[in-house]
Amino acid sequence: xxxxxxxxxxxxxxxxxxxxxxxxxxxxxxxxxxxxxxxxxxxxxxxxxxxxxxxxxxxxxxxxxxxxxxxxxxxxxxxxxxxxxxxxxxxxxxxxxxxxxxxxxxxxx
Amino acid sequence: xxxxxxxxxxxxxxxxxxxxxxxxxxxxxxxxxxxxxxxxxxxxxxxxxxxxxxxxxxxxxxxxxxxxxxxxxxxxxxxxxxxxxxxxxxxxxxxxxxxxxxxxxxxxxxxx
Numbered sequence: 001x002x003x004x005x006x007x008x009x010x011x012x013x014x015x016x017x018x019x020x021x022x023x024x025x026x027x028x029x030x031x032x033x034x035x036x037x038x039x040x041x042x043x044x045x046x047x048x049x050x051x052x053x054x055x056x057x058x059x060x061x062x063x064x065x066x067x068x069x070x071x072x073x074x075x076x077x078x079x080x081x082x083x084x085x086x087x088x089x090x091x092x093x094x095x096x097x098x099x100x101x102x103x104x105x106x107x108x109x
Numbered sequence: 110x111x112x113x114x115x116x117x118x119x120x121x122x123x124x125x126x127x128x129x130x131x132x133x134x135x136x137x138x139x140x141x142x143x144x145x146x147x148x149x150x151x152x153x154x155x156x157x158x159x160x161x162x163x164x165x166x167x168x169x170x171x172x173x174x175x176x177x178x179x180x181x182x183x184x185x186x187x188x189x190x191x192x193x194x195x196x197x198x199x200x201x202x203x204x205x206x207x208x209x210x211x212x213x214x215x216x217x218x219x220x221x
Contacts, residue, residue, distance in 0.1 A: 030207045031207040033209075033210065035212075042215070043152070043199060044212065045209045045210050045211065045212070048207075048209045050207075088152075090207045096166075099151035099153070
């Protein structure tokens with residue numbers, strides 16, 4: 001069993017739709033990261049969370065530490081949002097990092 | 110301005126021939142990470158340096174070594190590449206552990 005589970009694995013949306021990607025984890029964490037990876041390999045860090053909620057433009061990330069769950073929301077989705085979104089956690093023991101397998105998002109014009 | 114630079118972007122090596130991948134950063138960050146990412150998989154952390162303190166992940170093969178001669182540079186050495194080591198290798202940095210990581214563009218390694 002993976003320490004970090006993401007859902008859905010694949011997601012197709014129409015332009016303008018509100019999108020939610022979910023991440024659940026099973027370890028104690030000091031931080032949770034949401035990453036975006038475009039085709040060709042480039043990875044961009046979107047958010048780092050340890051509690052509450054963060055917003056950047058059309059992106060919103062929330063985390064519930066008690067439930068060990070985080071969500072990434074994209075409002076008014078656009079084709080340029082098409083990418084793989086990866087959830088990763090820094091465990092609070094042993095300097096361990098755990099990654100989810102990613103959610104592949106395709107936004108259709 | 111590039112902040113995390115990886116060279117080369119593409120590397121072809123022969124089975125068993127040692128190869129070194131390079132990462133440099135202009136951010137003066139304390140922490141540097143090396144990840145391996147195979148096709149359609151999430152990145153896998155190989156090791157990281159906190160300053161000069163080397164931290165190896167438990168399941169990183171001995172075939173993979175790393176050097177950090179100074180704050181700006183970190184190298185990934187693959188002593189005897191196998192076909193299964195063909196992957197994208199990503200370098201990242203962060204100011205401190207548990208802070209935002211900044212990724213380089215990656216080096217795609219092909220093993221013939």
